[in-house]
Amino acid sequence: MFQSTFPKVQEVEAFKERIAAELEDGRRRSLAYTDIDDDLLVRQHSALMSPLVWDLAHVGNYEELWVLRALAGADPTRPEIDPLYDAFAHPRKDRQNLPLLGPAEARTYIAGVRGRVLDVLEGLGEADLCGADPLRAGGFVFGLVLQHEDQHDETMLATLQLCGRPGLxxxxxxxxxxxxxxxxxxxxxxxxxxxxxxxxxxxxxxxxxxxxxxxxxxxxxxxxxxxxxxxxxxxxxxxxxxxxxxxxxxxxxxxxxxxxxxxxxxxxxxxxxxxxxxxxxxxxxxxxxxxxxxxxxxxxxxxxxxxxxxxxxxxxxxxxxxxxxxxxxxxxxxxxxxxxxxxxxxxxxxxxxxxxxxxxxxxxxxxxxxxxxxxxxxxxxxxxxxxxxxxxxxxxxxxxxxxxxxxxxxxxxxxxxxxxxxxxxxxxxxxxxxxxxxxxxxxxxxxxxx
The missing domain is CATH 3.90.1580.10 (paralog of FGE (formylglycine-generating enzyme))
Known part of the structure; x- marks a missing residue:
């Protein structure tokens, strides 16, 4: 398990490798929980929970917002979908009625975001990860998106329990x-x-x-x-x-x-x-x-x-x-x-x-x-x-x-x-x-x- 502490300068490359491995580990979990029939992914199983396909695309959109845009200053990939995946714009009970990305499109979107995120990570140096910028220092922004995805993975498990999903x-x-x-x-x-x-x-x-x-x-x-x-x-x-x-x-x-x-x-x-x-x-x-x-x-x-x-x-x-x-x-x-x-x-x-x-x-x-x-x-x-x-x-x-x-x-x-x-x-x-x-x-x- 990755220890989230500030890296020493000489450890920066190993630090980045560990972050990349943690990102891959978290994504495997997300994809495993959504490797189910499309009907189960798009259905609202409870008014308390989002459709699983919303959670899937949301973790990618959040990653884009914070790593690609806030950290790297990149232009939005698909700005038209931002309001759909803003957790404060729509209550969970209403998300099934939104024009959400379908399961295949959501997977393609988050994979594309992740590829660009890994490029950003690769380009960070000692001055970034050991400097004073609070988003970069100690890899904070990567910890932010990792923990966010982990929390949504747990939310997806709660949804799968509510719908009685077998096999888990x-x-x-x-x-x-x-x-x-x-x-x-x-x-x-x-x-x-x-x-x-x-x-x-x-x-x-x-x-x-x-x-x-x-x-x-x-x-x-x-x-x-x-x-x-x-x-x-x-x-x-x-x-x-x-x-x-x-x-x-x-x-x-x-x-x-x-x-x-x-x-x-x-x-x-x-x-x-x-x-x-x-x-x-x-x-x-x-x-x-x-x-x-x-x-x-x-x-x-x-x-x-x-x-x-x-x-x-x-x-x-x-x-x-x-x-x-x-x-x-x-x-x-x-x-x-x-x-x-x-x-x-x-x-x-x-x-x-x-x-x-x-x-x-x-x-x-x-x-x-x-x-x-x-x-x-x-x-x-x-x-x-x-x-x-x-x-x-x-x-x-x-x-x-x-x-x-x-x-x-x-x-x-x-x-x-x-x-x-x-x-x-x-x-x-x-x-x-x-x-x-x-x-x-x-x-x-x-x-x-x-």
Whole structure:
């Protein structure tokens, strides 16, 4: 996995080669997820998601905008299609009605863009990649388009799950879980450094790095399992308003929600549908496809709460002995198969306890990969925030509408996850690969506000 740090001058050529390899790796994934019947590509499978053919052409259009035009100053390839693939010009539910490029034309377009992008990359020298231009320095613009494509690949997987696309179930390669051990880990009071200041590819909402002082708290060692969540459901959790926030209860009642998305009851057992396959819900896996409202209700039922994003980040990446933040819970080494379940290694979360080598300094496990984890925090800017390279990536979403998720999922590529990475979504969204873990203040300590 490519380490996104500023290159030394003597390493520039090798740095460029690694970026080119990463671009090829990301594109293989995009093409694999769209190697399906044209009818499935152009169809709108859910009002929450774009047609897959839109995502396919959009990643190429985004790459053209930022590498060919913004970085290289090239003329537009096909300026007439720009409005079609502007994510802010048309809601997802309306994109099926646009005159989109067809599957074959979309593939031709993105291949042509990629060829020109590799030419631009080849022409960059030491002064570009090691200089002061923020788009060039550290290969930032390439990190931007790579992570953008990775995020759309995960979105395409969510769409394929919604449409029940068979053939995507991967079950091998995950280690077994480890039952037993402490249910919670303790994080002492004190300051830590939040944010991704040392990462050359960090998004603007991860910056600037800053100090945050937290009271002591306890946080679950693992994400909440499907078995634990089933106990909440079986205890009447969806029928008891006292566990739900007023907005959450209203959402639950209006939508008729009675269990996580893709779950159903058969006799005394819970079953789920995973990429078109019906199977019993594995009790030892982290629960996924739950909304923030559902996660919040479970936490209340359990006598806890969701962690704030800063509690989550401190438990994940802070090394108190060294007095610094780690890139990942286990340190700064790139994720390996012993650390985390990432990159569609399997089409599901790993059982809890599967990655002891991935534990944080405080003993929390599986904080990277498996499921995105809802936090109790709103998506807000850090002190001193500066939007870059465009307002629409983060700034327009700030406020009390979106909740923060952390950690990545089994479908997230390792390039697009780190201790300080911030994801966000509306609290009613369930199609994403999201779960959660709970927290509680230590005795005598007030809960930090969200």
């Amino acid at each position: 179930v991967r079950d091998g390669g995950l280690p077994p879980g480890r039952p037993g051990g402490p249910e919670e880990v303790f994080v002492p009071a004190g300051p830590f450094r939040a944010g991704s200041g040392a990462n050359a590819w960090a998004y603007d909402n991860e910056l600037p790095a800053h100090d945050v002082d937290l009271p002591a708290f306890w946080i679950d060692r693992h994400p909440v399992t499907a078995g634990a969540y089933a106990a909440f459901v079986d205890d009447g959790g969806y029928a008891e308003p006292r566990w739900w926030s007023p907005r959450g209860w209203r959402w639950r009642a209006e939508q008729g929600v009675t269990a996580p998305l893709f779950w159903r009851r058969e006799g005394d057992a819970w079953w789920r549908t995973r990429f078109g396959r019906d199977e019993p819900v594995p009790a030892e896996e982290p629960v996924q496809h739950v909304s923030w409202y559902e996660a919040d209700a479970y936490a209340r039922w359990a006598g806890k709460r969701l962690p704030t994003e800063f509690e989550w980040e401190k438990a994940c990446g802070w090394d108190p002995a060294a007095g610094r933040a780690r890139s990942y819970p286990w340190g700064d080494a790139a994720p390996g198969p012993e650390h985390a379940n990432l990159g569609h290694r399997a089409s599901r979360p790993a059982p809890v306890g599967a990655f002891p080598a991935g534990a944080s300094r405080y003993g929390a496990e599986q904080m990277i990969g498996d499921v995105w984890e809802w936090t109790g925090s709103w998506f807000l800017p850090y002190p001193g925030f500066r939007g870059f390279p465009y307002r629409e990536y983060s700034e327009v979403f700030f406020g009390r509408a979106y909740r923060v998720l952390r950690g990545g999922s089994w479908a997230t590529h390792a390039r697009a996850v780190r201790t300080g990475f911030r994801n966000w979504d509306l609290p009613n969204r369930r199609q994403i690969f999201a779960g959660f873990r709970c927290a509680r203040p230590a005795p005598g300590e007030p809960a930090e506000g969200a």
